[in-house]
Amino acid sequence: MSKEVFANRLKTAMERQGMKQVDLIRAAAAGGVKLGKSHMSQYVSGKTFPRADILRFLADTLKVSEEWLSGRDSLENLNGKAEKETDTVENNHKSKSGGTNMRVFKKSSKLDNVLYDVRGPVVDEAARMEEAGTQILKLNIGNPAPFGFQTPDEVIYDMRRQLTECEGYSPAQGLFSARKAIMQYAQLKHIPNVSMEDIYTGNGVSELINLCMSALLDNGDEILIPAPDYPLWTACATLAGGKAVHYICDEQSDWYPDMEDIRKKITDRTKAIVIINPNNPTGALYPKEVLQQIVDIAREHQLIIFSDEIYDRLVMDDEEHISIASLAPDLFCVTYSGLSKSHMIAGFRIGWMIFSGNKNMAKDYMEGVKMLSNMRLCSNVPAQSIVQTALGGHQSVMDYVVPGGRIYEQREYIYKALTDIPGISAVKPKAAFYIFPKIDVKKFNIADDEKFALDLLRDKKILLIHGGGFNWHQPDHFRVVYLPRIEVLKESMKKIGDFFSYYHQ
Numbered sequence: 001m002s003k004e005v006f007a008n009r010l011k012t013a014m015e016r017q018g019m020k021q022v023d024l025i026r027a028a029a030a031g032g033v034k035l036g037k038s039h040m041s042q043y044v045s046g047k048t049f050p051r052a053d054i055l056r057f058l059a060d061t062l063k064v065s066e067e068w069l070s071g072r073d074s075l076e077n078l079n080g081k082a083e084k085e086t087d088t089v090e091n092n093h094k095s096k097s098g099g100t101n102m103r104v105f106k107k108s109s110k111l112d113n114v115l116y117d118v119r120g121p122v123v124d125e126a127a128r129m130e131e132a133g134t135q136i137l138k139l140n141i142g143n144p145a146p147f148g149f150q151t152p153d154e155v156i157y158d159m160r161r162q163l164t165e166c167e168g169y170s171p172a173q174g175l176f177s178a179r180k181a182i183m184q185y186a187q188l189k190h191i192p193n194v195s196m197e198d199i200y201t202g203n204g205v206s207e208l209i210n211l212c213m214s215a216l217l218d219n220g221d222e223i224l225i226p227a228p229d230y231p232l233w234t235a236c237a238t239l240a241g242g243k244a245v246h247y248i249c250d251e252q253s254d255w256y257p258d259m260e261d262i263r264k265k266i267t268d269r270t271k272a273i274v275i276i277n278p279n280n281p282t283g284a285l286y287p288k289e290v291l292q293q294i295v296d297i298a299r300e301h302q303l304i305i306f307s308d309e310i311y312d313r314l315v316m317d318d319e320e321h322i323s324i325a326s327l328a329p330d331l332f333c334v335t336y337s338g339l340s341k342s343h344m345i346a347g348f349r350i351g352w353m354i355f356s357g358n359k360n361m362a363k364d365y366m367e368g369v370k371m372l373s374n375m376r377l378c379s380n381v382p383a384q385s386i387v388q389t390a391l392g393g394h395q396s397v398m399d400y401v402v403p404g405g406r407i408y409e410q411r412e413y414i415y416k417a418l419t420d421i422p423g424i425s426a427v428k429p430k431a432a433f434y435i436f437p438k439i440d441v442k443k444f445n446i447a448d449d450e451k452f453a454l455d456l457l458r459d460k461k462i463l464l465i466h467g468g469g470f471n472w473h474q475p476d477h478f479r480v481v482y483l484p485r486i487e488v489l490k491e492s493m494k495k496i497g498d499f500f501s502y503y504h505q
């Protein structure tokens, strides 16, 4: 597989630089690098993987990173084979290079199998195109500010006023005022048994996910994570030495978790289940019955419930978001939320987590979390200073999610525009600002969804993330972030529609 990925990327990079095989052979000869015609054609046809020195030459000449070109960053390649080949070659290279013996630093093997394509190879390619002067429309990342979603004024005023008082470290778990406001928020969401000690602020929910996985997982411990997922969960569980076991969310049932699949995947090493509700990338919102079934399974197997609820205030169609922790007072739950999405301040880096329910089950674990939290001293203090302001009073986000509001209207538009394209279908999202459409892979003969995303990027200058980036293992989905204004979405949908009118893999 690595050879195939390498061959595809090599061809892509050659095309972009306008270089043919013969040009590379000439460049190699000019630079004193031994690269024969037959080798070159074997690389392009995916028959051979190059030695490390040749790979380096190709990457340098084609102005791409070795990492990307080799396909080492792609999940499929991380089964060890390609790594081993490269290792051997690198060692050979060292001994053959006659004394210079440059030391080569490789990333830690702990990063094997860690995937984070929301900022991955397709995004790298977009960055390279941008550097070359091409304008790219980015539908790849849930970052509201660049699309004209402004932070409420009051939040900015209050942060300014308090800035000089935020110069020092805060207590590790967070400022009293911030945690009090979060505690009151937890009360409104009926999350049981929460005291001030049970609340931690973080540099975004991201930091807290990482911290919680590190504190929980021993090598080989299993944790149930949805597929598709927000890939940080899988990445952090893997990095911590755990085994991310993906349970299916079923598109036929509005993308709700498949309970049978969850049950099938529980073993005696399963410690916890993660839910993302509202969901990224599907935009699903789980009703009470679904949450109750998850609680029942967690109860039966005594699992911790980690519930990522960062989109809990971005809910449409008069639906109500229910915190799963409110249904599980007898289980140990960790609920995550923050201000990145609902208050449009992803850049300020402020999120939090709340321990609730049966804390006796998790005394030692909570100590571990506290230790890791102390080790990072505290989260960003200016951002903590506005949590109270943000969580109290009028919630301006509400104006976005009702008819006439930007997120609501953009959702209506994108759903219709995508499902009007022959060969594309989708479940209408109820929350957040993502949609995860399905591609009729037979119609377009698509076998590699990363290639699809790259081809779309190159042809139409539109960046989106293929389903594989969300640990979805069929090549038949992609995620669209529908934050841009309707006029921009219209233009991009026209281009995507046109792309699908001729695309065939």
Ligand SMILES: Cc1ncc(COP(=O)(O)O)c(C=O)c1O
Binding pocket: 142, 203, 204, 205, 206, 207, 230, 276, 279, 280, 308, 310, 337, 338, 339, 340, 346, 350, 351
């Ligand atoms: C489901 C989910 N959880 C967590 C995060 C990270 O949020 P934060 O900005 O608080 O780190 C994101 C960001 O896109 C997300 O989609």
